Amino acid sequence: MKAKFLVPLLLFFALAGFLAFGLTLNPREVPSPLIDKPAPAFSLARLDDPARPFALEEMKGQVWLLNVWASWCVACRQEHPVLVRMAQQKLVPVVGLNYKEVRGDGAINARGMALEAETALAIERAQRWLDDHGDPYVLSVLDIDGRVGIDFGVYGVPETFLIDGEGRIRYKHIGPITPESLQQVIMPKIEEVRRAG
């Protein structure tokens, strides 16, 4: 066996090594710089009572999830039954961040729309959606212009943030929550945070 004829085999094994390692990585997952940092403070109108603002501090002392959703988001519909089941089992409190309900929807043209009109439309659409599909949230807040979303580094809906009792972001889940990811990733993380806290 001459050495040079082994070169293709060795090259292939190196490639296979990378591929094997690649299976453990998720190319879509961009690490969030916010992990283990305090969640950006916000105060937003509640969906069920727009006159009452909700602030981050109100959840102090609890481990909870902030789930970014919108009625126009197709993938949200996919994860929604999982959230509803979670709520039924009272696994963890989930706060909904309704993200750009009106202006995020490609089918609606929100340019030139007054903020009051946009807010009213957003409340109507979001509430109807929750009535249709079930409301798993302890409450939802309205991020009409998406500014809080920007603070949280949201670049796609749905996304879910795990926040600990001291208001720090401990984990970020990108894309819809599936029963598998809930069981294998998110619940263990919650347990871990609860134990630590």
Added chain:
Amino acid sequence: MIPELGHFALVLALVLALVQAIVPMIGASRNRLALMAVGRPAAQGQFFFILFSYACLTWAFIQSDFSVQLAAANSHSATPLMYKITGVWGNHEGSLLLWAMSLSLWTVAVTVFSRNLPDAFVARVLGVLGWVSTGFLSFLLVTSNPFERLLPAVPDGRDLNPLLQDPGMIIHPPLLYMGYVGFSVAFAFAIAALLSGRLDAAWARWSRPWTTVAWVFLTAGIAIGSGWAYYELGWGGWWFWDPVENASFMPWLLGTALMHSLAVTEKRGAFRSWTVLLAISAFSLSLLGTFIVRSGVITSVHAFATDPKRGLFILALLVIVIGVSLLLYAWRAPKLGGGGSFSLVSRETSLLGNNVLLSVASASVLLGTMYPLFLDALGMGKISVGPPYFESVFIPLMTPVVVLMMFGPFLRWKDDDLAKAVRKVAPAFVASVLIGLGTAYAVDHVSWRTVLGLSLAAWVVLASILLLVGRITERAGAAMGARLRSITAAWWGMWLAHLGVGVFIIGVTLVGSLEAHVDVKMQNGQHAELAGYTFTFRGVRDADGPNYDAARATIDVTRGERAIATLTPEKRLYLAQGMPMTEASIDIGPFRDVYVSLGEQIEDGSWIVSIYYKPFISWIWLGCIMMGLGGVFAAADRRYRRLAAREATVAANQRVA
């Protein structure tokens, strides 16, 4: 019931694949004809069961049986029949079944067209194909059962991805898979030859038509895929260097190298170990492509829903198939010895040069595709590699390929006089550079890319003419008809395919440098101008289809006073998935396409319209058609049949003796 039958047929096919993998191999090593003879019926039976299984799955789609998970996820009761049928392969499980079916179809073709090959050799080839098939059928059954039930059934399905509901998608995947998988035959021939130690001109001659036919399928499949991207994605691009496109392009590049390398091995006995390595690598890259698409290690617009379990299984498959083959290569190749010697100036050298360049090109595509993964794995951050990398690597690699491609045929085998050969082509070469410069100047776009592209195209065309004239005047004195008849189909194939490359370059160059594009806001009766054409917006009306709602615009295209076309681009909303789609409308012409796609509607009732002017873009596909036809001619050459008949006689005589 029917899905269960399909599932069961798949299990039977796996059993037969194992029989085909083991029994003929034992027969070949012990020289038992009875055992070797098991290969053919096993392969044919396996094909029958896979076909049956595939028909069962198609039935579930046609009948809208939404208790079958795959149908529920990829079909809908309102989907047109055609897309119910093609929906079968618009997903991971179904496309894998299609993969297995085309492998089986190729295997059956081998059983039919190998009557003249030695029994032991055929037995080994079928054995190797049986192992590959075993791997893929177990992958299907273990991780990706297409007949998985969904109980209780859902009232209606989620429909096929609207992007795939397009005529191009009806034939693109089957052609591509026939090409991908077709390299398995050349691969099996190479492994069988390594096993038997008989790696000679006969082996190369047997492999050649199989390789060429697989290459033709792959060429057609890639060309149709790129055509689909052009008119379906709505922004007029034709190649995106997407990882999945690259996954089909890498085996194509190596397959091209393999075809040419086989020619040298057949004619001159040279490059044997190199040819074997190419045969193994071309198929390995097909497998790697399958892995890339299905494992999720690399992001791509084409990626199927991914699952790490599947990724692990197919990686294991990859390591076994490629690892064992390369190990066998490392063990046996050193004993092959060199072939006929040749001097520096010879047709062999030019073919070797191009083979190396094509392999480097393929490796650089592989590098670009895998680079994000490499960096990520080494913890050096996340990046993506885009067209600028591929273009800057490809142009310098392909330029010498094209120059050599037209120079090689002027050289004699073994040894030639460089001065004489150069004298033959030098005027054409100089003329091409002048034509390139002149044309670029004439179309008022003098950039180095345009000049280079047009010069290369002119070189291909001029050298093709020279070659044809030379070939016809070779036999001076004979009648013209006799002279033309004396040219073999293989030679015409080579000539046409090489000319096709030239046509392809013209298309790529001119569309790259002269295309024009505007996005305009249009209302009823408004005009827009682009490249001398006037576009008049005639309003939008509803044009709902069976499973979508659509708004269809009417746009009149005129040039001066002359009416050119009426274009009707659509904006569709596919109901089951709530997915919006843009259907472009194109007026196709021999020298230019006019391409219109409809964007969003804005507040005052006007629409955003994207208008493209694409000069010579259809030449890209015309070039591909010529290359493919060239391959068909080459594979159909009479001498394969003549030699096959002669070998059959020899073999029969030997048996009698």
